[in-house]
Amino acid sequence: MAEKVSEAGDSAVKPTALLVMGMAGSGKTTFVQRLTAELQMANIERPPYVLNLDPAVADLQYPANIDIRDTVNYKEVMTQYGLGPNGAIMTSLNLFSTKFDQVLSLIEKRSPDHDHVIFDTPGQIEVFTWSASGSIITETLASTIPTVILYVMDVAKCTSPVTFMSNMMYACSILYKTELPFVIVLNKSDIVNHAFAIEWMRDYETFIDAVNQEESYISNLSRSLSLVLDDFYCDLRAVGFSSVTGMGMTDLMEKITDARKEYFEEFLPELERKREKARQREEQRKAEDLQRLKDDLVRNSIGLALQLNSKLKSSVKEIKPSARDDPAKRAFGVQRSE
Numbered sequence: 001m002a003e004k005v006s007e008a009g010d011s012a013v014k015p016t017a018l019l020v021m022g023m024a025g026s027g028k029t030t031f032v033q034r035l036t037a038e039l040q041m042a043n044i045e046r047p048p049y050v051l052n053l054d055p056a057v058a059d060l061q062y063p064a065n066i067d068i069r070d071t072v073n074y075k076e077v078m079t080q081y082g083l084g085p086n087g088a089i090m091t092s093l094n095l096f097s098t099k100f101d102q103v104l105s106l107i108e109k110r111s112p113d114h115d116h117v118i119f120d121t122p123g124q125i126e127v128f129t130w131s132a133s134g135s136i137i138t139e140t141l142a143s144t145i146p147t148v149i150l151y152v153m154d155v156a157k158c159t160s161p162v163t164f165m166s167n168m169m170y171a172c173s174i175l176y177k178t179e180l181p182f183v184i185v186l187n188k189s190d191i192v193n194h195a196f197a198i199e200w201m202r203d204y205e206t207f208i209d210a211v212n213q214e215e216s217y218i219s220n221l222s223r224s225l226s227l228v229l230d231d232f233y234c235d236l237r238a239v240g241f242s243s244v245t246g247m248g249m250t251d252l253m254e255k256i257t258d259a260r261k262e263y264f265e266e267f268l269p270e271l272e273r274k275r276e277k278a279r280q281r282e283e284q285r286k287a288e289d290l291q292r293l294k295d296d297l298v299r300n301s302i303g304l305a306l307q308l309n310s311k312l313k314s315s316v317k318e319i320k321p322s323a324r325d326d327p328a329k330r331a332f333g334v335q336r337s338e
């Protein structure tokens with residue numbers, strides 16, 4: 001198992017893990033391919049270490065250092081367990097996560113040669129974000145190396161405020177679940193300029209204007225939810241990007257550096273606080289168990305003492321007047337004065 005991350009001292013030598021998530025078709029795989037190529041071009045000596053966690057991907061467009069498909073055969077899982085496609089993806093990921101400590105060991109071994117470790121996740125976002133295996137992978141990774149979530153959004157599909165809102169709600173739920181530093185990648189900005197999305201996040205009124213122009217049964221809900229999301233937008237990093245042209249790369253790298261800083265300044269201290277709390281709870285539980293044991297011992301020994309006492313009592317005979325207790329004999333040898 002990889003060594004736990006500590007503050008600044010050794011943080012400099014740890015690569016940054018980038019967990020790429022997003023709705024089906026948002027462009028995750030194309031994004032990972034572009035990011036891998038750009039990082040490799042920027043520093044050929046230190047290319048990113050890339051992992052594919054999608055067992056169902058047919059054609060991988062980038063060279064993966066670790067590929068889930070080498071460990072689990074998704075089609076075999078389907079026939080062996082009699083599952084449908086989504087069940088098989090979930091089960092394959094579950095099987096893979098049981099060996100995740102080996103993945104971490106490999107990453108740790110290669111750490112000195114890489115600045116970034118990129119994870120491509122399954123197309124069906126919920127398979128990763130709401131599964132036990134997804135949580136295990138995310139939590140174990142985040143407690144081992146600095147981890148940042150890159151949430152890929154198809155900005156061309158988000159020009160409708162309702163679709164935009166649904167995507168943002170999903171992003172928000174991942175952020176609150178993982179509490180990890182977060183960057184929203186407004187992908188496909190070569191098709192539609194992402195400026196409108198940034199504006200909607202920064203200015204509540206402009207979003208409401210857009211909602212008002214849309215006659216949808218869900219418009220009222222969108223209006224109410226946008227108030228809730230205002231808080232979420234406050235510290236949100238969002239960047240326009242094109243996985244086809246590479247546009248937005250410099251901005252993305254700045255946001256990743258900033259998110260990595262947040263990992264050390266906010267996420268890690270909070271994680272350590274939680275660990276310390278869990279350790280204290282465990283100590284208290286042990287102390288309570290010990291006290292219960294002591295109480296049981298005392299209760300048992302009182303019981304034993306009482307038993308012993310009654311045994312001792314039974315071995316002591318009833319007290320009766322002595323045979324020598326005869327008034328005549330008592331007078332014997334005693335001078336009587338009439």
Ligand SMILES: Nc1nc2c(ncn2[C@@H]2O[C@H](COP(=O)(O)OP(=O)(O)OP(=O)(O)O)[C@@H](O)[C@H]2O)c(=O)[nH]1
Pocket residue numbers: 022023024025026027028029030031122123124187188189190191241242243244245
């Ligand atoms: N124009 C444009 N097209 C893109 C961009 N990114 C991805 N695409 C296209 O969007 C489609 C989906 O891209 P994928 O990378 O397969 O998306 P994905 O999220 O990995 O898909 P699943 O794993 O199936 O969920 C493909 O046709 C890509 O060529 C982009 O930045 N610009």
